[in-house]
Amino acid sequence: MGGATIRAATLPKYPEFPMRLLLSALFFMLSALASSAQDLQSLLQENAAQIAKPSRTSIGIVLDQMVATGLPQVPAFLEEWSDKNVWQDEATGLFYIATEGDDVLTLTDIDTGAQTTAPVDGFQQLKPNGGVRRVIGTALVQFQLIDPDTTRRTAALESIARRPEASQLAPLIASLDGEADPVLRTRKANLITILSARFAEDPADRIAAIEKLAQETSVETRAVLNQILATKPGVATELPEANIAVQHDPMTDPDGFYAALVAADLAQPLTTPAAIRAAMEAHIVDGRVGDVPVAQLHTDAARARAYAALAAAGTVPPLLGEPERNNALRSHVFYDAYIEDDPAITAAARRALDQVENAVALAQTVDLGLDALSLASIYFLAAIGLAITFGVMGVINMAHGEFIMMGAYTGYVIQLFIPDYTIAILVALPVAFAITFAAGVTMERLVIRHLYHRPLETLLATFGISIALQQLAKNIFGTQARPLTSPAWLDGAWIISDVIQISYIRIAIFFMALFFLALILYILKRTRLGLEVRAVTQNPGMAASMGINPDRINMLTFGLGSGIAGIAGVAIGLYAKVTSEMGADYIVQSFMTVVVGGVGNVWGTLAGASLIGGLQKGIEWFNPSNTLAAQTYMILFIILFIQFRPKGIVALKGRAAAD
């Protein structure tokens, strides 16, 4: 069905192509008949000199004759020739396909296929050079396009796409009708459009093809349109009769355009400060240059005076300075001219390219949105555990990043024991949770419990734990990055178009973030534990008098937050390297996320992660080469943001907001 539409769309626009092909085939057949060549060997013999010592420029005619015979042995011969497997008998001048072995050649007759052997002496191997082999390759393409083997047809199409040439257009169109494979058929139609846009003889066909290209956003399409729109810069005294793309105002970049003028031999180079200096040095007479004493030549004005004196005496060429440069620039026109002569075609291509670029810009925005979403989900995963401990309990845990690292290393160690990556990841997630949960509970019991009323000191104590854990990891696992390999089904990316694509890992992390958002909301809002956590958060004293044990709740909450950090570690380790410092990379970002989002609220963390992720991608988009600058500006933005919403995006109200 797809094939039918393509034919309906393409063929009526090229009515003369099959006709032309038919005519040329007829012509060649006639000429072949005229030379009465019934087999390939006799045709080769007629052009023996050309075959034995081919040249890139003249071999085309012989190849055309060979193709026109329509003999089935032609493609095989061309391939063997190109692979340097054709030998010539020096005595008879006959050509053979031959394989060489131990001073003996196994000869195959070109037409009959009969095999004989002969000593190597007396035979000459044909070694066509690279240029000739390319021409042979082009001639071969038309055979490959109708080859019964699908892989060879695909290969032929790829070779056309890589190096499109005008001569390929006719065979391509001829092969379209016979194409049975729907995928290849689409690809052929696509290549026909691309080739027609560049090489079709009738301008109307080219414009039609160009307009068709405007519907696509692929890199290939943009490359074709850009090739049609290729320009070369020119300079002249008057604007020439050519397809002018743009005329420049030379004063926007005077030195650059003057350099073009000099390169075109329309002007002399300006007298540079270095040249002035050299002239001074070369013409010192009795401690003076011109009549200026050498000792005074430490200002530009004095040097100009001395140079003027030298120029007046004729010893140096006259000074070419800025006024001369500007005069020269004003008396010339600077332009870019299209290499394509037909203005109608370039105009169509320009229109098409604008349309394509608009579509690409739209697609890039979507792609950016996806990137931002995936970054936001990573920040969310890294920060949600912190939001629980910091937000709900008011405890700063600087070792949170190290819990992320512990989770990642847990995944790495489990992969050492379980070779199946899918099972390893499935095992690693709960194990990482268990290990970091235990670590969090231990830390809460041993350290944090004693510091609940001194939040700043919690910060310092947990920082101490953080550097100790980091160094411990370095001592155990070394400083080099350890891989945490994702299962094969998570490799690769979901490619929507040339512009929009997103790796499966990031999609998985996105869904993981969604899952944990739901899980935490469920735990906090729908379970007994969540109820008790919220009660202790709002009023520990009252909660205790209602029979809740605040100590136990704090311990569990801290364990939960730490456990989620461990799971985030496995997720982050899948797409980033596992190092002892990976936690430190996320800790500041995580704190920002929690603080910007608003403390004590899961939705706030979500909002903070989205804002920071989106912002970072947005800034990177403006200045893609400089991620350092992007981070700097983002932090400055956050500092300013805190000014206007000191309690974050989602601020608690009422009593819960009191410190």
Add this chain to the structure above:
Amino acid sequence: MHNSFIARNPSVLWFLAALGLFTFGVTLLSEATGIGLISTSFVKTLGKTLCLCLIAIAMDVVWGYCGILSLGHFAFFGIGGYAIGMWLMYARTETIVLSSLAGQTIPATPQEISDAIGNQIFGVVGSSEFPLIWAFSDSLVLQLAMVVLIPGLLALVFGWLAFRSRVTGVYLSILTQAMTLALSLYLFQNDSGLRGNNGLSGLQNIPGFEATPQATISIIFFLASAFALGAGYVFFAWVISGKMGSVVQGIRDNEARVRFLGYQVEGYKLFIFTITAIVSGIAGALYYPQAGIINPGEIAPIASIYLAVWVAIGGRGRLYGAVIGAAFVSLLSSWFTGGGAPDINLGFYTIQWTDWWLVLLGLSFVIVTLYFPKGIGGLFDYLVRKPS
């Protein structure tokens, strides 16, 4: 007034006496001015340690006395170092360029000299033009003013923004940490105008003193650092004594109550924050000529956290505690990481301190926070406890 200040702060005299004695002793033992028992490089280490002690008292004032846990004071330290480093690097390169241009037949124009200097300094980041921030780098006086002005202005603006919107506690700590992170990330860029991650180097060569041996320069900087520490100590002791000191400590203990009593809490906090930033800048300006090189890694957030660690271990809320903490931990740290500490062989495992020092430091930090909130300085309480 002076009498009463000293009388209320006997520790100032004790500290000045100890510092004087220490300085005198090092001078007598150094290579340039004494019997040469202490090597030049160790004199430099001691001089740098004194600068770290100076920023530690600034940190103690802002944290231990005013309750603002700033995790960004090393940014001011670094800015001071960069400000003086710009002059040192410019002036030294100028000397080199002038002497190399002097051999030419034609005297150089100012433009040629400037181009040559720019090429020397910025060639490493693929540029040769002087960025705007180097406009005053040819003047020592102006750059010295920068040492004070830029940290002061930055702290003033940042503090005003933060205190105005009542950002307090851990939020403020994280915000200051973000500030120093932003600054170090910015400086890491090649087009920041300060040579990216190459930083400024060759700062140990003081222009105009090319003939003076490093041994002499090191002892001069050591004495200058000691003087700055002494002066800083007296200054901060004066600031935190008297009425203003009481208000500041009141803010630390209960900000809301002090505000209700009618004090302009924000003004006091801003003053303390700015003045400590300026002293940090001065400390940096003395530190980096002794270190010889400054790069953006120096002002990474971790440095400021270590500063807080020193003050906490030394003992918050007492100036000599901060000095002891900074000197003790930083010297111990360089002893351990420099391979000075002997390895401990446990039979099944050998503890190499280069690997295990940070673990020890981290754990001891937890223990100090938990069980000795007064730090090392708290030990003095036992010594001077009056018989009751």
